[in-house]
Amino acid sequence: MITSAQMRAARALAGIDQKTLAERAGVSLPTIQRMEASGGVVRGVVDTLVKVIEALDASGVELIGDNQASDAGGRGVRLKEPAPAQRPGTGS
Numbered sequence: 679m680i681t682s683a684q685m686r687a688a689r690a691l692a693g694i695d696q697k698t699l700a701e702r703a704g705v706s707l708p709t710i711q712r713m714e715a716s717g718g719v720v721r722g723v724v725d726t727l728v729k730v731i732e733a734l735d736a737s738g739v740e741l742i743g744d745n746q747a748s749d750a751g752g753r754g755v756r757l758k759e760p761a762p763a764q765r766p767g768t769g770s
Contacts, residue, residue: 679719680730680741681718681719681720682713682714682715682717682718682720685713685714685730686714688734688737688739689734691738691739692737692738696711699730699737702736703726703729703732703733705726705729705730713730
């Protein structure tokens with residue numbers, strides 16, 4: 679699974695725009711736009727999702743799932759779950 683935030687971040691790391699990702703994946707620009715505009719996990723035709731993930735991989739980006747180790751090494755970023763909000767006056 680890939681989230682819309684992962685897609686946007688992956689494109690940024692690869693230094694490519696939506697049009698370039700669409701071309702590399704062999705899908706339409708509106709498809710990429712729709713995928714990135716969705717909230718949370720990107721839903722769509724499995725074949726299309728696979729093409730996008732493969733295009734990002736070929737662009738040098740490894741997508742890392744929740745609680746998954748990165749086996750390829752190299753630099754990157756990972757989004758952490760936000761810390762629970764502190765309650766006022768509790769000190770924790």
